[in-house]
Amino acid sequence: MRRATIGDVAARAGVSTATVSRVINGGVVSGATAAKVWAAVDGLGYSPNALTKSIFAGRASTIGVVIRDLSSPFYLDLIRGVDEVAAADGSLVMLGNTYRMHDREAAQVRAMDEQRVRGLIVTTGEAADPHARRMAENGTPCVIVSRTVPGMHSISLDNVAAGQLMAAHLTACGRSSVGVITAGDRPAQNERVEGLRRGMPGTVPASAENDAEAAAAVGALLASNPKLDAIACMSSRLTVAVHTALTASGLSIPDDVAFLTMDDFPWAAALGITVVVQPTYEMGRKAAELVVDPVDEPAAVVFEPALAVRTSCGEVSAPDREPADLSPRRTGHTE
Amino acid sequence: MRRATIGDVAARAGVSTATVSRVINGGVVSGATAAKVWAAVDGLGYSPNALTKSIFAGRASTIGVVIRDLSSPFYLDLIRGVDEVAAADGSLVMLGNTYRMHDREAAQVRAMDEQRVRGLIVTTGEAADPHARRMAENGTPCVIVSRTVPGMHSISLDNVAAGQLMAAHLTACGRSSVGVITAGDRPAQNERVEGLRRGMPGTVPASAENDAEAAAAVGALLASNPKLDAIACMSSRLTVAVHTALTASGLSIPDDVAFLTMDDFPWAAALGITVVVQPTYEMGRKAAELVVDPVDEPAAVVFEPALAVRTSCGEVSAPDREPADLSPRRTGHTE
DNA sequence: ACGAGCTATGTAACTAGTTACATGCTATGC
């Protein structure tokens, strides 16, 4: 019942543990010995202990990923990018979900550190920063996603451009008065609003933390602004709630009000909802690459958003601006 | 730059490593010594190596979860259940996604074994079975989700009941001729069709592996069966494709055709789609509990589905059957 | 036939911790 160790294999094959290790990891061994060892491995069902390997290597071969909210399609695609690079590199991905709870963020990052992950990719709030910074100082490559943090690698979206993309499209569709729903006043959200404002000065913002607040915010926006002809949602998390509130209020999209939001999702095409998409998969790949091929100086990689035009903003009457470039643009280190 | 070890802490505090270990893990130590040790821990930014701890314990404190397809809401809620139990137990969850690729399933399970996870929860196809069985024999609790495998723990849905639930509701809504879309001929899918057939003999099945095939299958079903008045989708993965194909063909739901599918999802309520829901969160909890509090004999736990009635099947004209019980029903071990 | 040189293997030290056992020290009982 006890698990077979390298010692058991060595005893069964009649060799030393050093020889078994050499057979498994490819050192110089004779064919006859190798055959004996493999027979013993199969006979015992031996599987080498990766933990012990890692302790000797000083570091696990696992990449840690701490996600705020797995239910968001954004993170799903990000993970796919990370997975792809990790698989090509032979690393395992250890995923931790924090459900947007501050204490879990800190706990997950600490746990990843104790697991001696080879690198860490975090998409959390500030709660995780102090520990992540210590890890970075200890030589674990750490990448922050969706936020820029001085002195650490970061992967983010050009949020101002995202807002400008929305403004350009809404203007092209003949809209002039936009209500904006943001999820809290986090920097990324504010930058998106800032970008939208640059293109459309008559922007009315409202903030919501959850679905109920979002519905209320939509109602308030509509009530206080009779000439409102568009609603922009800055957080994919609130898309369903805002869209539901809009249709529930009896308005027709896009005839009465245009609607667009952040991040693509499986139903968007079917529902005809225009969205600003982030190159999420690429962002995940880049994050993992910063872990797999460590870079000394902190890199702040900014990606450009693109617009997936569907029908929820109506017809484009004026020519729209060129589609944005999806390739990453390195803007250099931050400090 | 090198990471602080317990030896470094011991040297700085002027005590032995045994004492440091006792301070950290709560053995008998004097207050003065403990204070010195904690000061050294803070000064060095020491974080204990969980890998080393695990090798001594013979087993990591991590629970491995191998998921076929993270993009499915079913698995998302399952993971939440696992996370909840793991967090309460102080265990980390190590998540691996296989993207429905057979070779990755086997590789992920092998990797989890090498990481000496405390227990394994798999939602994969058969590719992972042989290795999982070996792990179970070696004393690692393994739980298979959504399939029953002789000799191993399994968590599954009463799929026949799910089909019957659909049949009862469709009948109550006055429908008589149902087209069914299944994703391949996997056992779970077939059981659902079997349940549906029991209640509605006039059931026409069609199978699809992906979105394009699903659209084609819907078209074929409609073309060959002019009096078809309902479409049931047996796989949440095909929901969007089937729904899109239905509306694209100009049919109105529920006036021309009723539509229902498996598993709830964020847009279902907004779109008025009736679904059969699995108690996913509870299933995840139960799976994790089988790992955390190991059970000797293989347990086959079957959960009951429930119906979330919305508007996509029309009005209920006859009284529907009672809502199903959501609590788990242990049916005993399989062998 | 004998030493050089090479290959295959074993020995033992090492990774970063835990823990059984031994020991030193103080406090208490008689």
Place this chain on the structure above:
DNA sequence: GCATAGCATGTAACTAGTTACATAGCTCGT
């Protein structure tokens, strides 16, 4: 005042591997 108990701490062996170094055994050249 001395034996004894009990707490705090150190020593060393242990976990499951890896790897530097030593050595055994064989081949080959002369």
